[in-house]
Amino acid sequence: MQTSSLAGLRARLRLPLIAAPMFLVSGIELVSAACASxxxxxxxxxxCRTPDELDSWLHEIAGRLARSSDASGEATAPVCPNLIVHRSNTRLHDDLAVLLRHRPELVITSVGSPAQVVAPLHDAGALVFADVVSIRHAERAAAAGADGLVLLTAGAGGQTGWLNPFAFVRAVRSFFAGPIVLAGGISDGVALRAAEVLGCDLAYMGTRFIATRESTADERYKAMLVESSADDVLLTSAFTGLPTSMLRPSIVAAGLDPDALPVRGAIEIGSDIDIGAREARPKRWRDVWSAGHATSGVTDIPTVAALVARTADEYGRAREGS
Structure with missing residues (x-):
């Protein structure tokens, strides 16, 4: 475990919770509000569009949190950049260089082995958590030196895993003693407490944070989450080539039939329908939206502070009853 120990991080948390890193959703406002809460x-x-913008974001978030801490007299929760380590990310080394300058306390790696970034991040004092979708991935990430594992279980939004969370957590806990983060289906404090009882140290909450005022998600996206339930979430490989949880109503709105998608293959959205110029075609993530099974728990669009306060109340009552 690195200088920034999990215990040290937990001491600054109101809840054992991570506002999950979400493509085109998690911005300066959401991240700052989560940490301040x-x-x-x-x-x-x-x-961030460029490494320079990433540098700017980190400076801006740090400034906001410093002001928040000065005003409240309390330490804020850590900021956690998420590095896509897949070979398709041509910016990986440039983004890593930015992170090394800022020396974050915690970094999460996604879509591949963390092996190439663990050593430099450790040298910078960061904990490295790797997200994984299978037992084999978990074993490899642990062997590569990951300090913690984020288990993408059935029901998580975006590109996800397929394993039942009960089976996945218990299997990984049998060989991994480090921090485990449960990702998938966490929409309230009761579920968060259940993840702890199962053997997790932290949990992701993603879908619920999409429908907050600080989220950069399209307002139609937020409204669709409020109107939808877990029954409206479709697991498909058609859009990214990997199993991905997507909202059926957004697929329909894009002019596609959710029940007649290719089995696999990162389709070009709109290729089978007449919707005009290529530039006007709806795009995955921007127009076809992701959500996890926690969609059933999205009933309003609060501020991040209000959502965290509500979740803390639910979590506290669940702890008292356990």
Missing amino acids: GVIGAFPTVN
């Missing part, structure tokens, strides 16, 4: 605020570095 006492939960870890995460964001994909590729949400």
